[in-house]
Amino acid sequence: xxxxxxxxxxxxxxxxxxxxxxxxxxxxxxxxxxxxxxxxxxxxxxxxxxxxxxxxxxxxxxxxxxxxxxxxxxxxxxxxxxxxxxxxxxxxxxxxxxxxxxxxxxxxxxxxxxxxxxxxxxxxxxxxxxxxxxxxxxxxxxxxxxxxxxxxxxxxxxxxxxxxxxxxxxxxxxxxxxxxxxxxxxxxxxxxxxxxxxxxxxxxxxxxxxxxxxxxxxxxxxxxxxxxx
Amino acid sequence: xxxxxxxxxxxxxxxxxxxxxxxxxxxxxxxxxxxxxxxxxxxxxxxxxxxxxxxxxxxxxxxxxxxxxxxxxxxxxxxxxxxxxxxxxxxxxxxxxxxxxxxxxxxxxxxxxxxxxxxxxxxxxxxxxxxxxxxxxxxxxxxxxxxxxxxxxxxxxxxxxxxxxxxxxxxxxxxxxxxxxxxxxxxxxxxxxxxxxxxxxxxxxxxxxxxxxxxxxxxxxxxxxxxxx
Numbered sequence: 033x034x035x036x037x038x039x040x041x042x043x044x045x046x047x048x049x050x051x052x053x054x055x056x057x058x059x060x061x062x063x064x065x066x067x068x069x070x071x072x073x074x075x076x077x078x079x080x081x082x083x084x085x086x087x088x089x090x091x092x093x094x095x096x097x098x099x100x101x102x103x104x105x106x107x108x109x110x111x112x113x114x115x116x117x118x119x120x121x122x123x124x125x126x127x128x129x130x131x132x133x134x135x136x137x138x139x140x141x142x143x144x145x146x147x148x149x150x151x152x153x154x155x156x157x158x159x160x161x162x163x164x165x166x167x168x169x170x171x172x173x174x175x176x177x178x179x180x181x182x183x184x185x186x187x188x189x190x191x192x193x194x195x196x197x198x199x200x201x202x203x204x205x206x207x208x209x210x211x212x213x214x215x216x217x218x219x220x221x222x223x224x225x226x227x228x229x230x231x232x233x234x235x236x237x238x239x240x241x242x243x244x245x246x247x248x249x250x251x252x253x254x255x256x257x258x259x260x261x
Numbered sequence: 262x263x264x265x266x267x268x269x270x271x272x273x274x275x276x277x278x279x280x281x282x283x284x285x286x287x288x289x290x291x292x293x294x295x296x297x298x299x300x301x302x303x304x305x306x307x308x309x310x311x312x313x314x315x316x317x318x319x320x321x322x323x324x325x326x327x328x329x330x331x332x333x334x335x336x337x338x339x340x341x342x343x344x345x346x347x348x349x350x351x352x353x354x355x356x357x358x359x360x361x362x363x364x365x366x367x368x369x370x371x372x373x374x375x376x377x378x379x380x381x382x383x384x385x386x387x388x389x390x391x392x393x394x395x396x397x398x399x400x401x402x403x404x405x406x407x408x409x410x411x412x413x414x415x416x417x418x419x420x421x422x423x424x425x426x427x428x429x430x431x432x433x434x435x436x437x438x439x440x441x442x443x444x445x446x447x448x449x450x451x452x453x454x455x456x457x458x459x460x461x462x463x464x465x466x467x468x469x470x471x472x473x474x475x476x477x478x479x480x481x482x483x484x485x486x487x488x489x490x
Contacts, residue, residue, distance in 0.1 A: 041270050045398050052390040052397050076394045107420035116422045116468040121412070126464065160418030161281045161411065165305045168281050168404070169274050175401040176408045182390065183350070215481040228467075228474040236465035238457075245457040252444040253482060260489035 033059040033093050034170075035149060036140040040065040042171045044073025044081070049171065051077040053178040058084040059093040059135075090137070090152050098132040098198045099234055100153045103177070104144055105167040107158030113224055114147055117156040118235065124180040130195055130237035136177055138170050151227075154234035196243035201233055204243055207250040214257050262288040262322050263399075264378060265369040269294045271400045273302025273310070278400065280306040282407040287313040288322040288364075319366070319381050327361040329382045332406070333373055334396040336387030343379045346387035353409040365406055367399050425472035430462055433472060436479040443486050 037043050043065045050058055058080050060067070067081060074081045087093050094100055107117030118127075128134060137153055139145035150156060159168060159176055168176070205226070212225045238246065266272050272294045279287055287309050289296070296310060303310045316322050323329055336346030347356075357363060366382055368374035379385060388397060388405055397405070434455070441454045467475065 045401065048398055049401050051394045052401070054391045054393075075396070075398070105420060107418075108422040110422075111470070113470060113474070116471055117420065118466065119418070119421055122466065126466075158418075158420050159408070160421055161408075162283045163419040164283075165280045166418070166420055167304070169277055169304070171398075171401065172274065172278050172281070172404040175397070175404045179388070179390075179405045179408075211482065212478065215485050216478070221477075224474050225478045228471045229478070231471060232461065232465040232467055232475065236461040238461060242457045242460065245453050246461065248450075249441065249445070249454045249457070253440065253486075256444050256486060256489075257482075260485075 033061060033090070033135050033137045034063065035061040035090060035137060035145060036064055037138075037170070038064045038141045039170075040069035041073050042141065042169070043067065043070035044075075044077070045171045046077075046174045047074040047081040047084070048077030049175050049178055050080040051075075053182040055178055056080065056083070060084050060086045061090050061093050062088055090149055094135060094152065096133065097135040098195075099127070099237070100135040100137060101127075101155060101157045102137045102139075102145055102150050102153030103157055103159075103173060104139065104150070105158060105161070106144070107156065107160075113227055114150050115156065116231070117158040119160045120157055120177065120180060121160075123157045124184055127235055127237050128181060129184055132195055132197065134181075138174060141170050155231045193239040193241065196238045196240045200240060200243040200247075201238065204233060204247050204250060205230055207247065207254055211250060211254050211257065214254075262290060262319070262364050262366045263292065264290040264319060264366060264374060265293055266367075266399070267293045267370045268399075269298035270302050271370065271398070272296065272299035273304075273306070274400045275306075275403050276303040276310040276313070277306030278404050278407055279309040280304075282411040284407055285309065285312070289313050289315045290319050290322050291317055293369075319378055323364060323381065325362065326364040328356070329364040329366060330356075330384060330386045331366045331368075331374055331379050331382030332386050332388075332402060333368065333379070334387060334390070334402075335373070336385065336389070336395075343376055344385065346385040348389045349386055349406065349409055350389075352386045353413060357410055358413055363410075367403060370399050422468035422470065425467045425469050429469065429472040429476075430467070433462060433476050433479060434459055436476065436483055440479060440483050440486065443483075 106115055109115035208229050209226050212222050216222045216225055300307060335344055338344035437458050438455050441451050445451045445454055
């Protein structure tokens with residue numbers, strides 16, 4: 033998913049890269065670049081570009097997705113709960129292989145993703161590049177992400193449990209949020225608690241069964257708290 | 262080393278990528294692209310471009326190099342001894358770490374490296390991309406190569422938050438276990454809840470700050486539950 037992509041060359045090259053790594057679904061959220069112009073730079077990625085989906089909000093793009101990773105070169109900012117990224121390797125090795133339908137969200141060339149957009153993603157991932165200049169061109173970042181994901185695909189193992197769906201996890205988060213509102217009063221603290229819960233839960237990519245146990249645990253708390261209040 | 266690079270955008274973006282992965286030496290063998298025009302696309306890679314060395318033959322570029330790898334999307338052609346590539350992973354894991362000064366040679370956007378040029382390199386490396394369309398844009402190929410090499414080096418990124426210590430996480434789990442014993446009675450269920458918590462927490466690899474928020478959240482629950490029982 034490209035949010036507000038500005039450069040036609042970047043867009044074209046990204047479509048080509050999708051074809052190189054067998055990625056079929058490209059979402060464009062409010063693109064500024066001309067898709068027609070991008071065609072010229074897409075080589076055999078033309079079909080990816082032709083079948084790309086243009087939407088006017090990130091929410092729409094994220095419909096039906098099980099796991100969404102926002103990307104940024106600003107992966108860490110002390111005290112900022114929105115800038116607590118994991119590294120690309122951690123994402124690719126430990127999270128992506130256990131998830132179902134994944135969206136990777138890239139921001140504008142000029143300003144990246146807004147804080148509101150970061151908030152909508154399940155967590156933040158960064159490419160740990162040169163600390164003195166970690167800001168990659170967006171098409172380069174896409175290439176590196178898709179290459180890393182491509183490497184992990186191959187054969188499907190059978191001794192791995194099925195992963196919880198987004199619906200399963202949102203059910204857990206729903207109960208957690210109810211608990212939070214019973215035990216925490218300042219609204220900014222509430223939000224932080226709920227955000228951290230979301231981050232932790234989606235990054236751990238629970239199995240169906242694990243999600244079920246968590247839901248049970250949270251419901252028990254909620255019931256006990258509700259009885260007494 | 263870029264042989265006969267044709268596009269100014271590609272050249273500029275490649276210089277930027279060099280800066281992103283701390284590569285200081287860029288050799289241009291008979292470039293067709295305008296270095297001046299490329300400046301516009303190089304962002305903070307300008308210095309790499311300004312100090313790039315333009316030569317008129319691959320031999321000259323290769324002087325003083327310990328190991329040279331040619332790159333091509335045509336990694337294999339039956340019976341063609343010049344097209345017997347190793348994969349990028351094999352190169353990065355097994356060869357590059359043991360070599361001193363390495364040159365990686367990328368060819369023209371239109372026609373790649375000539376057979377004469379392939380012959381001058383020590384061996385051929387390829388990115389094992391989608392078999393149906395493995396031909397990457399040259400700047401994308403450079404990004405993927407440099408990223409893979411960069412990963413092997415071990416520079417410490419600054420854009421990743423500090424991870425919570427085991428002690429931090431065990432503190433969270435301690436409170437969670439206390440909560441569990443207040444709300445769940447059958448001991449096998451208790452154990453399941455606590456185990457899932459442990460799995461989820463360690464898999465999500467929380468940052469210090471995230472662990473702090475979780476601890477706060479759990480302590481609030483515990484306090485509320487304890488007051489009422």
